[in-house]
Amino acid sequence: MIKVGIIGCGKITQVRHAPEYAENSNCKIVAFYDNQFERAEALAKEYGAVACKTMDELLGMDLDAVSVCVANVAHAEVSIKALNKGKHVLCEKPMATTVEECVAMIEAAEKNNVQLMIGQNQRFAKAHVKAHELIQNGAIGKVLTFRTVFGHPGPEGWTGEANSWFFDKKIAHFxxxxxxxxxxxxxxxxxxxxxxxxxxSAIRTLDKKFPDGTPISVDDNSYCIYQTKNGAIGTMHVSWTFYGNEDNSTVIYGTEGIIKCYADPEASLIVEKPNGDVERYALDQMTSNKEQTNNGRTNTGVIDCFVDSIVNNKEVPISGKEASKAMRVVLAAEESAKLNAAVKVKY
Ligand SMILES: NC(=O)c1ccc[n+]([C@@H]2O[C@H](COP(=O)([O-])OP(=O)(O)OC[C@H]3O[C@@H](n4cnc5c(N)ncnc54)[C@H](O)[C@@H]3O)[C@@H](O)[C@H]2O)c1
Known part of the structure; x- marks a missing residue:
């Protein structure tokens, strides 16, 4: 049984981290901390844990692991503090705000001989797991191109705050x-x-505004053309201005077929072959922000996997080192948008 503390008691803790730890019989939530104390207090009451008045109080407790669920700009600082106290850390995405911060987090985990996992939960979605297996087994031959989309009406619907910190460059950074x-x-x-x-890339603020009518200080849309090491090219469109249903679809085109993930309301995975054969798998559907907000919870599998890795002394599946690669791409995309030119990703 491992003992867990959670730092940051907002939406992601309320709908994912806290309920998923609570349901896992190999761990126990011992303490919560948030710089809005009443949030920690409410969760502590609900889960039979302690509400800490300071982060140092929480990190001074006898804990094996800590979830870091604070605003983006504090991910690195809080994670490093926890790692330096010898706690395993599950940090929410985006991992950090600079490459230097990512490297410092990875080094802190290595130095303290503890694990650092980043909550890239898309890897656990059932259709993605199956698509990964099929692609690796050659089901669609060599991957040539892809297009991936993630869009919804914006984070203000998620946190329920029109003046969301997600819009403020000083706190969200991106x-x-x-x-x-x-x-x-x-x-x-x-x-x-x-x-x-x-x-x-083209990264723009097209529509989102603060309540006073001024444009938000971060982007609300981004289009990227990606080139991979193995020679595939593809596009990624992410948006906070899809003012209807969420789009979470990914399509991979290979020399011997096509795989479509979360592109159909019934079949979350579809495999199409050049001879016209179509295989449809009804595995699961992505839980939209709206559904998570209404139901108050979800189950991503991230927490179970983190706990399992710690309990069984296995390497976490999405280590800081692995997740930092996507951060390097995001940062290269920002440079590309600024320069209006192609940018190589520095690994
Ligand atoms: N994996 C996912 O799909 C997913 C989904 C939503 C949010 N997230 C991430 O989770 C993080 C939290 O997002 P949220 O939606 O819960 O936001 P939120 O605003 O609902 O909650 C954030 C909480 O952190 C607290 N906080 C902020 N900075 C702090 C600090 N330095 N010390 C202590 N407490 C601090 C705030 O008071 C707030 O209660 C973000 O980084 C976000 O990107 C991930």
């Missing part, structure tokens, strides 16, 4: 490009077992 783009960039790395090595 907009849709890192909020959603880091998911799909990491997903392409996973599905193709490949690395994006060059990017051309």
């Amino acid at each position: 907009g849709a490009m890192a909020d959603l783009g880091v998911h799909k960039t990491d997903l392409i790395h996973y599905l193709l077992d490949d690395e994006i090595v060059e990017v051309i």
Whole structure:
């Protein structure tokens, strides 16, 4: 039985981290901390844990692992503090805001001989797991091209705050490009077992405004053309301005067929072959932000996997080192948008 603390008690903790730890019989939530104390207090009451007044109080407790669920700009600082206290860390995405921060997090985990996992939960979605297996087994031959999309009406619907911190560059650092783009960039790395090595991007703030009518200080749309090490090319569109249903689809085109993930309301995975054969798999459907907000919870599998790795002394499946590759691509995309030119990803 491992003992867990959670830092940051907002939406992602309320709908994922806390309920998923609570349902896992190999762990126990011992403490919560949030710089809005009442949020920690409410969760502590609900889960029979302690609400800490400071982060140091939580990190001074006898804990094996810590979830870091604070705003983006604090991911690195909080994770490094926890790692330096000898705790295993599950940090939410985006991993950090600079390559230097990512490297410092990885080094802190190595130095303290503890594990660092990043919550890139798209890797656990059933259709993605199956697509990965099929692609690696050659079901669609060599991958030539792909297109991946992640769009919804915006994070204000998720947190329920019109003046969301997700819109504020000082706290979020990135907009849709890192909020959603880091998911799909990491997903392409996973599905193709490949690395994006060059990017051309257009990153814009097209529509979102603060309540006073001024444009938000981060992007709300990003289009990227990705080139991979193995020679595939593809596009990624991420958006906070899909003012209807969420689009979470990914299509991979190979020399011997096509795989479509979450592109159909019934079949979450479709395999199409050149001879016209079509295989449809009804595995699961992505839980939209709206559904998670309404139901108040979901199950991503991320927490179970993190706990299992710690309990059984196995390497976490999405290590800091692995997740930092997608951050390097996101940062290269931002440079590309600024320069209006292709940018090579620095690994
Ligand atoms: N994996 C996913 O799909 C997914 C989905 C949503 C959010 N997230 C990530 O989770 C993180 C939290 O997002 P959220 O939706 O829960 O936001 P939220 O605003 O609902 O909650 C964030 C909480 O962190 C607290 N906080 C911020 N900075 C802090 C600090 N330095 N110390 C202590 N507490 C601090 C805030 O008071 C707030 O209660 C973000 O980085 C976000 O990108 C991931």
